Amino acid sequence: MTVTARAYPNIALVKYWGKADEDLILPVAGSMSMTLDDYPTTTSVTLADTETFNLNGTEQDGAGSARVHTFLGFIRDLAEKQGLPTATAHARVVSVNEGPTAAGMASSASGFAALAVAAAAAYGLDLDTKDLSRLARRGSGSASRSIIDRFAVWHAGDDESSYAEEIQAPDMAMISVPVATGEKAVSSRKGMVATATTSPFYPEWITSTEQILEEMIDACTAGDFTTIGEIAEVHAMRMHAVIAASRPSIRYLNSASLDVFDRIAQLREEGIETYGTADAGPNVFAITKPGDAAAVAKAFAPFTRDGDAKILFPGRGAHLVDTDQVRAGTGEQP
């Protein structure tokens, strides 16, 4: 039997950058994000005699599949703990990613969130949302947040207490401004280690992130869009600053990204309240109130390659979808 799940990327408004435990993927500080309503990853898992991973129609081997195989090992460990007969089974994983892979569009978040939900169901694991978030975290830290609907806070802590949960926040939109596609130069995983070991600002980054997360949670609870936007922008800049201070320096933003941040500041001066953020890549997301989204997208159309800045809203956390309908291209459309 084949089980299929779908998950969306999330964009952090308080960033995760740095691990307290590499193996368990425990962050040095908590973070907060919005799950998007587009760029889904749809993943099917079928128990099988051999383990294979197909991504966007291509069979993966070597590094491309190593993280997936390691992750399936965690699933089997859980199956064994729950005394399930599936504990020895391998899996065929087929994944389709509709966002640009590894270009700062958080494909590992949607990828491991979808895999966690599909594989947990295929192996017959009994896991609640918290445990699914903990499980997804082992694949990729930010995947813990893509399990959650709309807005999530991922707690720092130990293996038990480090998971994401929903937080109420005012409705908002993100406009993705994809200034570049293609593989990024330094993976998040490597960039985090380089920052932790060589950036002199790293200790400050950790303490300031803890403080700013508290402010962000208060702003979300108060429905204060302005403070949310200001925090998101300054925290993104702090992340890029602590990374740039690594030796040798790592820089994810390029000149086109900076042009987008300049235009965002200009839009604010023109009276449209919008703020910027960017993950470990050059693509920028503009954060706006839903009513301003169309105007902001229009302002950024000339900045993108295909002239198309995409408007994204808060989306669903990872969930099961009907395999037959996905194959037939019917049912819930991403």
Ligand code: DP6
């Ligand atoms: C810049 O979750 O991709 O997007 O845990 O090593 O898989 P690993 O890293 P990953 O890092 C995401 C970093 C970020 C910020 C964020 O999403 O909070």
